[in-house]
Amino acid sequence: MIQEFESTLLEGAVTEIARLPGIGRKTALRLALHLLRQDVSASVALGEAIINMRKGIRYCSVCHNISEEEVCPICSNSRRDSSTVCVVESVKDVIIMENTRQFNGLYHVLGGVISPIDGIGPDALEIDSLVERVSRGGIDEVILALSATMEGDTTDYYIYRRLRDLPVKVTQLARGVAVGNEIEYTDEVTLGRSLLNRTLFSDSVNL
Amino acid sequence: MIQEFESTLLEGAVTEIARLPGIGRKTALRLALHLLRQDVSASVALGEAIINMRKGIRYCSVCHNISEEEVCPICSNSRRDSSTVCVVESVKDVIIMENTRQFNGLYHVLGGVISPIDGIGPDALEIDSLVERVSRGGIDEVILALSATMEGDTTDYYIYRRLRDLPVKVTQLARGVAVGNEIEYTDEVTLGRSLLNRTLFSDSVNL
16 A cells, blocks of 8 residues: 655665564554654664664573573572472563562473474474473472463473473463453353362462 | 563663554563564664664655655656645655655645644644745645545635635645445535535546
């Protein structure tokens, strides 16, 4: 629809912005024109923040979370419980788990889940490094916190098989009725599992 | 929802991206994490394109369209008809008009429309410079191509009054049934105007 601009600089910016996922050329043009209406400093701040972020961030050599150092602040925090490792799919999931404020252990970011349809096998993920990390000792529990999808379940089972001969407890996030959801609209599989895995009611846990 | 990140570089990029209109912190995080998964060159290209665009683009001293030179490529193009000036609201509207490939004259970008509610009076727009441009002579027709809204109509009328004593023809874009629209779903005001302003049917025009 938007075919050409008189300015190659505008064209360049729109093309680059439109490479971002979920942003088409129309939105990219809207954003570029917005920046043109703002002070130069706004564009410089945005451009530099993006470049500095990408240049300054690498992956933690222990857990593969993003980090500005060789080892990330979570792994190097001596006040966290290094005997518990929570396995997550992505960097975003680390942020989400941290925001629950319910976990004080360390993480291991897989970089995805096993998905034969998308050509993602176990070798494409940080599973070997997890097994190696557990083999070195000092880890009592590995919590699998992957999506409750077929791919997540497959990956859970694969990791469980790789770890089951090692002296480590492998656990999985509870599956059940989501907090705030009505029973009427909860699917049967979830309801069935939440019934099987029912928990003892007590003041401290069920509030 | 997303409260804090372990990385100040990520935090910085997310904050800057989230300043863009229509992009919240969640989307900004998704975009930042996408960039982190790509090669460094992608982020550098994006960041530099944004900075270079903003630093390199200024406004044409004649028509106020964006330009990389003192005078934009449209105004300085001798093959365009400098006796016809199309008045538009914004830089984006120039692009949209150009994409119709039906106009070979020059433009005049107002920078908005008169809107008392938003505190935009005639002085905030490039109306004086339009009057001055027409006063200098050489312009036979001014085409008003503003939105068919109350604000657009107000601005059309204001400009018409400012120009009516000058030797220039002031015209307005045709208002009528949009091409592709069904009569059944066209509003009464539009239908009424399209009836009043009906055009003679001929092979060359109505196809």
